[in-house]
Amino acid sequence: MLNNLGITQIYVLDQDQALDFYVGKLGLEVHTDADLGFMRWLTVNVPGVPDREILLERPGPPAMSENTAAEVRELLTKGATGGTLFFRCDDAYKTHAELKAKGVELPEEPTDRDYGIDFGLRDPFGNNIRIGQMKQP
Structure with a gap:
């Protein structure tokens, strides 16, 4: 199992x-x-x-053919492939400020939601990333 x-x-x-x-x-x-x-x-x-x-x-090979790899690279540059990485943090506002100071492009401000405070960004290749300070149950 x-x-x-x-x-x-x-x-x-x-x-x-x-x-x-x-x-x-x-x-x-x-x-x-x-x-x-x-x-x-x-x-x-x-x-x-x-x-x-x-x-x-x-x-690319060996996981896929070079033709498929070229298609994946093209989709990746458009932000049209891949999943989302979800990271947790203790303080979303502080983490957001630290990333901004390091030059990370942050299109969203931290937002208070039912489940916690979170914000999103993309890595240099278009992969989605969410960072959240989750509420305690």
Whole structure:
């Protein structure tokens, strides 16, 4: 039976640029950076939470054909593919201000909602990110 989700994956066009954003701007840490020969296995995680990784993967073989990879790259640049990463924080207003000071483009201000305070942004490749301070049950 399943008991944990260890790795989730998003597509990025440039893994070094992804590192700059996810580590340099959002404050995640590198978990694994390995050259497997056929691909670079690059994962990051929230500091102190190494059992939940995000694979920052370039679209291409061996996971898909080069033709499919080209289509995925085109959709990614339009913000029309991928899912959403949801991060939690203790103080949404403070996190928003810290990210803004680091030069992160933030199209939304933190908004108080029924479930907590959150805001959204996109990474440099068009992937959706939401950051929220959740209300206690």
